[in-house]
Amino acid sequence: MQMEKKDIRSLTKEQLREFFVAQGDKSFRGNQVYEWLWSKGAHGFEDMSNLSKESRQMLEAHFVINHINVDQKQQSADGTVKNAVRLHDGLIVESVLIPTNTRTTACVSSQVGCSLDCTFCATAQLKRMRNLNPDEIYDQVIAIDQESRQLFGRPLSNIVFMGMGEPLMNYNNVQKAIDKITSPEGMGMSPKRITVSTSGIPKMIRKLADDEVKFKLAVSLHSAIDEIRAEIMPFSANFPLRELRESLEYWYAKTRSRITYEYVVWKGINDDQKSIDALVKFCKYVPCKVNLIEYNPIDDGKFQQADSEAINNYIKCLERNDIVAKVRRSRGKDIDAACGQLANKS
Structure with missing residues (x-):
């Protein structure tokens, strides 16, 4: 045998x-x-x-050596590159290289599919098949670093865990991968250049704080009203905003690190003044900034990008309350590489 x-x-x-x-x-x-x-x-x-x-x-x-292979590569008109990454067992995840004039960001996946059920996200429709191992996460970053050097003549400068999966539902493996990425024996990258984005699991946010991590934290918020948030992110009914807020206050008390809120504005869902006022109030609990993200349709008529007037109202009200807010234009939409679009269509 x-x-x-x-x-x-x-x-x-x-x-x-x-x-x-x-x-x-x-x-x-x-x-x-x-x-x-x-x-x-x-x-x-x-x-x-x-x-x-x-x-x-x-x-x-x-x-x-269970190394990944980049099965397929697509490049967007705006320079964004999407990799279809084949794992040793034949499953596929996607990762994205996002270039700007000054830096290159890797958007990496942490699960095959996703543990959660956000109704606006293509990845969530796949359901979770398995967690990625630390080396599979690390390999995605190495592959994008090599592409950045080849295509743009510079090394990778930033990493965001905003690809497929909920990173905090694969906590230990994500932590081990980041340890490798930041180790002098790995890539030697500063943890300050890494952002882990979560849909908001209070218990795991507290654990991050207790573990004294040095990377940045982003939270996919999308509404500061429980009923609306539970409609677009059904799992969040188990984690009311009060619990999320308390975990973020705990995070800030421990780390002194400002939170980034990722926030998509949809027509007829969260584009009214009540939603704006609720976000402003939520932002006052912990030092933060808000990224208002352009929505990328996933063939579902329920979710439509809000009018520019609604976005401008958000910006005005946030800035009036001394909260840093930016509109993030999506990159790689023409190759389904934009936020919420990763679904292994290849």
Whole structure:
């Protein structure tokens, strides 16, 4: 009976060192392999050129490297690139490279499908198939960094966890991936350049604060009125805004880090003065800024982009109350790469 090979990237550096000692080899070989796996992004053991042929064959006999493959790449008229990423088990997620004149942002996925049920989001219609492993999240970032260098002549500057899935429902793996991305043994990126976006799960926001994370937090709010929020984000009926607010106050008290609220305005849903007043009030609890996001239709007539007058009313009322607000124009709409559109149509 053939031994099932283990995913080598599930091992720590110490475990790799112990493996080599157990095989009668030197422990520093574990350091070399670890560097190949993470800093150098090796796809196969044959790439590890400073190891002997015997060592490479030994690794091949015991382990696999479950590396992602970019199956399909689409580039938008505005320069945005969408990757269809095939995982080792054949499932596919999508990630996006978003370039501007001054920086390049990677929008990465944390789940195949999504655990939640937001009615305006294409990904939520897929339902969750599984969580991504830390290395699968890390690989998406590496792939986009390489594309950024090739296409735009500069390295990746920012990462947002706003692709497929709810990052806080895959908490441990997202944390491990970010640890790798920010480690000198990985990409060495500053955690201040990373934003994790959640639909708002109070218990997990408190856990983030307790774990003293250094990255930024964004919350998909979309309404500061419980009834409206529960209609567009049905799961949120279990997490009333009062609980969300208390968890964000706890987050700020612990981290002193300002929250970003992601907020889409829809015609006939949250484009009235009552909704604006409720958002202004909610914003006063914790230092924050608001990104008003252009809506990207997902073939459902229920949700329509609000008129520009409604958006302007939001901006005026927020600014009048000294709350920073920006309108975020969507990128990559022509290739279904914009916010809420990732649904593996490829």
